[in-house]
Structure formats: C-alpha cells, structure tokens
Amino acid sequence: MKPEVINIKVTPNGELEVLSKNEVSKLLDTSQGGLYRTYRKCSLAVLNCGRDVDDAKMLLDQYADFDIKLIQLERGIRIELANAPAESLVEGRMIQGIKELLFAVLRDIIYVSNEITDNPQFDTESSEGITNAIFHILRNADIFKSNKPPSIVVCWGGHSIGRTEYEYTKDVGYQLGLRGLDICTGCGPGAMKGPMKGATIGHAKQRNKTGRYIGLSEPGIIAAEPPNPIVSELVILPDIEKRLESFVRAGHGIVVFPGGVGTLEEILYLLGILLHPDNKGVPFPLVFTGPEGSRDYFEQIDLFIANTLGDEARSRYEIIVDDAVAVAGHMLEGMRRVRKFRKARNDAYYFNWLLRIDHEFQVPFVPTHENMRALQIHRDQPANLLAANLRRAFSGLVAGNVKEEGIRAVEEHGHYEISGDPTIMKQMDALLHSFVEQNRMKLPGSQYVPCYKIV
Numbered sequence: 001m002k003p004e005v006i007n008i009k010v011t012p013n014g015e016l017e018v019l020s021k022n023e024v025s026k027l028l029d030t031s032q033g034g035l036y037r038t039y040r041k042c043s044l045a046v047l048n049c050g051r052d053v054d055d056a057k058m059l060l061d062q063y064a065d066f067d068i069k070l071i072q073l074e075r076g077i078r079i080e081l082a083n084a085p086a087e088s089l090v091e092g093r094m095i096q097g098i099k100e101l102l103f104a105v106l107r108d109i110i111y112v113s114n115e116i117t118d119n120p121q122f123d124t125e126s127s128e129g130i131t132n133a134i135f136h137i138l139r140n141a142d143i144f145k146s147n148k149p150p151s152i153v154v155c156w157g158g159h160s161i162g163r164t165e166y167e168y169t170k171d172v173g174y175q176l177g178l179r180g181l182d183i184c185t186g187c188g189p190g191a192m193k194g195p196m197k198g199a200t201i202g203h204a205k206q207r208n209k210t211g212r213y214i215g216l217s218e219p220g221i222i223a224a225e226p227p228n229p230i231v232s233e234l235v236i237l238p239d240i241e242k243r244l245e246s247f248v249r250a251g252h253g254i255v256v257f258p259g260g261v262g263t264l265e266e267i268l269y270l271l272g273i274l275l276h277p278d279n280k281g282v283p284f285p286l287v288f289t290g291p292e293g294s295r296d297y298f299e300q301i302d303l304f305i306a307n308t309l310g311d312e313a314r315s316r317y318e319i320i321v322d323d324a325v326a327v328a329g330h331m332l333e334g335m336r337r338v339r340k341f342r343k344a345r346n347d348a349y350y351f352n353w354l355l356r357i358d359h360e361f362q363v364p365f366v367p368t369h370e371n372m373r374a375l376q377i378h379r380d381q382p383a384n385l386l387a388a389n390l391r392r393a394f395s396g397l398v399a400g401n402v403k404e405e406g407i408r409a410v411e412e413h414g415h416y417e418i419s420g421d422p423t424i425m426k427q428m429d430a431l432l433h434s435f436v437e438q439n440r441m442k443l444p445g446s447q448y449v450p451c452y453k454i455v
Contacts, residue, residue: 006089049088199213218240248270257290275309287330294321309386361388400451
C-alpha cells in the first residue's frame with residue numbers, strides 16, 4: 001500500500017535563514033557528484049523520523065516521487081517539499097522536532113561541502129587534517145558545551161535487537177539519566193533509541209531540563225536507520241570513519257549493547273585505538289552489557305578478543321550482565337576519572353584531543369579482493385594494528401555474505417583470499433557461526449558458507 005504523502009512549505013526558526021545562490025545551486029545539483037541526491041536522501045530520512053525501517057532502498061522506492069527544493073525569498077529561504085511523508089505533520093503543521101532535524105541536514109551538508117570538501121585549508125588526507133575537519137563539523141553543529149563537565153555516554157548496539165534486549169537498553173538509559181548523564185547514539189532504532197528513551201524519564205524525574213540526546217549519522221546509513229523521535233541534536237558526518245571518530249572524540253565513555261557484526265566492528269575500532277601505546281594512560285570507560293539472555297553473545301566476543309588481541313585489550317572493558325544500576329555507576333565513576341585526567345592536563349572536556357587515532361582507523365576500507373588479500377592478519381605486529389586489520393577483515397566477510405555488492409563480487413571473482421594466522425581465521429569463523437545461530441546476521445544458519453579461504 002502506497003504511503004500517504006503531502007506537499008508543504010517550511011521556513012527556518014532562527015537558524016540558517018539565508019543561503020547564497022551558489023549554495024542553493026550546489027544543493028539542487030543533480031549531476032554526477034552533485035549534492036542533490038545526498039540532500040534528498042538525508043531529508044527524506046528525517047521526515048520518516050521514528051519509523052522502524054532497515055532497508056534504505058525500500059524507503060527511497062516508497063517515496064520515489066519525493067522532491068525537495070530551496071527557494072530564496074526577500075527575507076531568507078524556504079524549503080518546499082513535494083510528496084513528503086504525511087506522518088511528519090500534525091494538524092497541517094510540521095512536527096517541531098522533525099523540522100529542526102530537517103534544517104540540521106541542510107546545515108551539515110552545506111557546511112561540509114563549502115567549508116571542508118572545497119576548502120584547501122583542510123588536508124583531509126592527513127590524520128591531523130581529518131581530526132581537524134571533524135572538530136569543525138561538530139563545532140558548527142553546536143555539539144560542544146565548553147562549560148559542562150564530562151557527561152556524554154555513547155551507546156552502541158544493534159538496530160534490530162529483540163524486545164528483552166531493547167527493554168534492558170531503556171533500563172540502562174534510565175539509570176544513566178538519573179545520574180545526570182547524557183546520551184549519544186547512532187540515532188536510529190533499537191539499541192540507539194532505548195537508552196535515549198530511558199534517559200528522558202531519568203532526566204524528568206531529576207527535573208533535569210538540560211539533558212542531551214545526540215545522534216551521529218552519515219549519508220550511507222541514515223536512510224536505513226532514520227533518526228528516532230528522541231534525538232534532539234543531529235549531526236550528519238561525511239562517512240562512517242568520521243562518524244566513528246566523532247563518537248570517541250565527543251563522547252566520554254561507551255556502553256555497548258548486543259548487536260551483530262557491525263557492533264563487533266565498532267568494538268574492534270575502539271579497542272584498536274585504546275591499545276595504541278600513546279593511549280595507555282588515557283581513561284575511557286567502556287562497558288559491554290545486556291540482559292541475562294545476551295550473556296553468550298558477550299562471552300563469545302570476549303573469547304575472540306582474548307584469543308586475538310590478548311589480555312591488554314580485555315583490560316580496557318568491563319562486562320556487566322543484567323545490572324543496569326552497576327552499568328550506570330561504573331560510567332559515572334568513569335566520568336569522574338575522565339574529568340580529573342583532562343583537568344590535570346588542561347585538555348578540553350568537550351573534545352578528546354589527547355586520544356591518538358592513527359590513519360589506519362580514519363581511512364575508509366573498501367573490501368575488494370585485492371584489499372582483502374593485502375590484509376595482515378597475524379600476531380607479528382602491534383595489537384592495535386591487528387585490531388585495525390581484524391575490523392577490515394570482518395567488514396569484508398560481512399560484505400561477502402550479506403551485502404549485495406560483496407555477494408556479487410564473490411560470485412564473480414571467487415572467495416576472498418586472506419593471508420593470515422590459521423588460528424585467528426578459525427576464531428573468526430566460529431564467531432560468525434555463533435552470530436548466525438543467535439539470529440544476529442541476516443542469514444539462516446543452514447545457508448552460512450564462508451566467503452574466504454586462507455592462502
């Protein structure tokens with residue numbers, strides 16, 4: 001059944017009220033490399049705020065006739081929407097939260113294009129340049145609150161978790177909210193929505209009117225995971241790597257809920273950073289948690305980390321099962337350590353400048369056969385580099401089994417060839433099998449076939 005659509009005109013409320021003719025032309029450029037496709041996709045996603053969607057293609061197909069235009073007026077700008085989701089309106093007016101997110105999309109796409117991509121002063125090929133670009137994007141979005149002590153808890157986890165796991169994420173969010181902590185997630189449903197929803201109640205009971213609900217996304221993800229209704233501060237980063245770095249630069253600690261292989265990739269990303277020798281003394285509270293039924297999921301991940309990255313990696317996180325109060329207490333104590341550490345070094349509370357992030361964690365990895373063959377999966381290298389390569393390997397294996405382009409590449413060119421330690425390969429295969437058995441991958445268990453072979 002075709003969804004109900006509407007046509008509406010929207011004007012900003014005190015933010016980004018004027019654009020140049022050049023900026024408008026860029027946003028409406030439908031040529032190859034133009035901004036219109038990205039702008040349209042991200043705008044359509046926020047207009048579907050709160051909708052449970054996990055298929056970007058389906059969403060775009062449902063609203064194939066959706067169109068967005070920018071009109072310059074004597075007193076500013078106006079957005080004109082055609083065939084937009086009717087659910088974004090109440091009594092003929094756009095819901096205020098959706099309207100704010102719509103202009104956040106406009107703000108970020110304009111800023112990244114004009115001030116980052118087309119600005120020769122930003123060297124986005126260097127590690128320092130990438131971090132500098134991320135800082136400016138977050139600052140332009142007003143994410144930094146310089147007078148506020150560390151309080152941002154980043155929550156990672158699956159977008160399609162079960163009801164019991166979802167309810168547990170709300171319990172943890174509630175306990176975090178009672179303790180005055182703020183929530184930052186990937187802004188979608190599931191483990192990204194639950195902590196925010198719980199925190200709203202915790203903040204309300206404490207009469208905390210300054211609680212924050214930050215959502216970080218990127219154009220490749222947002223259409224499949226539209227923002228949940230609680231997100232009050234949205235930032236669209238240019239790509240997945242800049243999004244991941246934004247989490248660890250702006251956040252003060254991370255709670256990981258159950259998820260799938262994508263969650264494991266995030267874990268490996270963070271552990272790879274924390275294992276760098278320069279980050280040895282940098283406090284960064286990290287907790288893996290879920291209800292009792294998720295115990296096996298984290299035990300499998302813990303075993304994999306122990307057998308690949310070793311005890312030093314395991315020392316950087318705590319596993320707390322079925323105890324939301326303990327999770328919140330651990331994060332609150334972690335915030336105190338972060339504050340003491342940064343204060344002693346005159347480092348900013350709002351951006352983690354001291355954390356060393358190598359170029360390997362900042363450059364996008366494309367899982368071609370050539371790139372997979374070049375991965376170094378062996379123990380004769382620092383643990384942080386092994387973590388970086390493991391993350392890339394999982395990206396490739398998931399692509400080869402799950403993603404359309406990866407499946408097609410394996411069918412056309414054969415199995416990915418990985419030159420690696422056979423024991424590590426065995427651990428990877430066992431972990432993937434456990435995810436399939438727990439229904440954490442979009443594959444029936446009987447159909448899982450490894451898409452790689454060890455050279």
